[in-house]
Amino acid sequence: MKNRIGSKHKGLISSRERLGWIVLLLIVSSGYFFKPLYSESSALSERYRMTLEIILQTLKKNYVEQVDEEKLLLGAIRGMLAATGDPYTRFLDPEENADFSRSEGGALVGIGVEVTMCQNVPCVIAPIDGSPAARAGIQPGDRIIEIDGVSTEKKEFAEILNIMTGETGSVVKLKIARQDMMEPLEFSITRQIVEVDYCRGKILPGNIGYIRLSQFFGEETGTVETFKGWIQKFDEQKVKGVVLDLRNNSGGHLQMAVTLASLFLQPDQIVVRASGRDKERDDVFRARKLDTGLSPSIPLIVLINEGSASASEILAGALQDHKRAVLLGETSFGKGSVQNIFRPLPGNSAALVTTQRYYTPSNRSIHGVGLEPDIKVADWDPTPEDRFYAYKIRSSGLLERFVKANPGLDAATLKKFKQTLSKERLPLSDRAALALLRSQYPASPYPERDTDHQLNKAMEWIESR
Structure with missing residues (x-):
């Protein structure tokens, strides 16, 4: 299972459930929940159970500003799971749990991208077919370095999710570091309900x-x-x-x-x-x-x-x-x-x-x-020359103007793009030209061999049998 970006709802748990959260957290810390995973040292669990309660009460009574007890308890739970060091072991608040359930059934609210943490920032595993992220050109391996102008470096994953989430129809701005690009890329993506055709x-x-x-x-x-x-x-x-x-x-x-x-x-x-x-x-x-x-x-x-x-x-x-x-x-x-x-856990969480x-x-x-x-077969393994000319094509606005004038990607579009590069004296390799174009168009439901190098090689392999 992976981490998903979804929409944000208010009111995670009612005030009547807060006592339940405290009890749950204390039970977890004392080792009676998820029994196969806990330490059986009663002295250790008792010490930290008491420490947790003391710190909670200390913050409520002495912190310089009034604290949100619910926020503190949810933070402690997230921190406990994050302390495993495993990015796939995590807490799902009610909204995240609902998004997860919807995605299992074929619908997802958000930009439609699977992420994990790498190099202290969220990294894209893959955009979901047909999602806003896929249509915008988000690719596997992209590192999300900024969200709405806020740096993601060394932030907790729960905090990153909180920044990413929003209402359906709202826009999130991402700054992406991509391995084959000299400068970060910027994307504005509108959140929506994604109906997934798997x-x-x-x-x-x-x-x-x-x-x-x-x-x-x-x-x-x-x-x-x-x-x-x-x-x-x-x-x-x-x-x-x-x-x-x-x-x-x-x-x-x-x-x-x-x-x-x-x-x-x-x-x-x-x-x-x-x-x-x-x-x-x-x-x-x-x-x-x-x-x-x-x-x-x-x-x-x-x-x-x-x-x-x-x-x-x-x-x-x-x-x-x-x-x-x-x-x-x-x-x-x-x-x-x-x-x-x-x-279910209390408050419809998981x-x-x-x-x-x-x-x-x-x-x-x-x-x-x-x-x-x-x-x-690499989709694109750019040479230093390809990197230079790809950057020049992007930064000059030529690529953006070409895509706006040619809304669909097919063999004729690729041929026209190569002719444009030749006219502008930009000697980008054929593989690089194809990869650059494909990064700007939504993935086709049924890719064509003329515009999909890996598919073409697969078909050649079959034809040689």
Whole structure:
């Protein structure tokens, strides 16, 4: 599970619930909640239980200004989870919990971007397909260095979420540091309700199946059935090969990854191992026999990039280990942990807690390192010359003027852009020109090989079989 940016609501808990929060916090500190995770030193827990209560009362009576007891208690709870050092173990206030539930069902309020903390600032794992962030051109790996003019450096993640959230229709201004750009980029993004279409499929020219999965959510709204339907169609039509696109798929439900893996693997083959502190509760998830599946004779290639994380890596890692598919693209994100959500807590809040690490069928841990593709194809690996000319094209306003005059990206747009660069004597490489244009247009629901270098290479691989 990942951190999501959503909207802000007032009144987290009622005054009548504050006593409940105090009791909950004291129970947590004394070790009677989440029992598998607590220290059994009664002397230690008693000491800090008393210290917590004393500090709370001291602040209420002696702090220079009147304090908000609710804010202090929620801060203590967030701090307790943050003290694990795990960015995925965190507290969800009622509004965050509601956003999380909506996103699982296929709707999300906000700008639609998955983030984690890296280098003391929030970093983008992936924008969600069709979201305001995706349409604005936010990319995996972007570092958010300012939000509405406020620096994000060394701020607590809860504080960053508070700055990011807002009402539907309001605008948030982001300053982004991007690896291939010499200067920070600025974006103004309007928050809105994002209706997520998690799965799409198509038969591409040359009888090649293409299926895109943006996240491992939406079981209740038919994501699994849609995915199975496309696999069945590909199998019945005897396509030459299938491209499974997991780029910018930041994960989701583990069980959904196991179900989808069963469409490609033989029954009882291991999909993933999950191991936690209590070894007796370790799990081995295996492929199941389903009523449909892709014929083993049909080649399968999986597209991954640095925005492919968690459940994406579970599915791709299983297919790679069992040699059922070839991975093409860039090294994946490297999130090899499993979170359980503990809810409901008082005030309709919740807690996400990392309970296990997962391992691929060959017992690889990819946490922090990611999956290496069998065929490495960078979307854009800029040379110093490309960096210089890309900066010049952006800073001169040429790129902005071109995009405004050409609202859609296709092969004709790319050709026209190259002609414009040639006329202006800006010798940007073809790969760099394509990458620069793609950063300015929303991702197409059905990418074309002429404007998607990685997809083109995947189709070439299938055509060579």
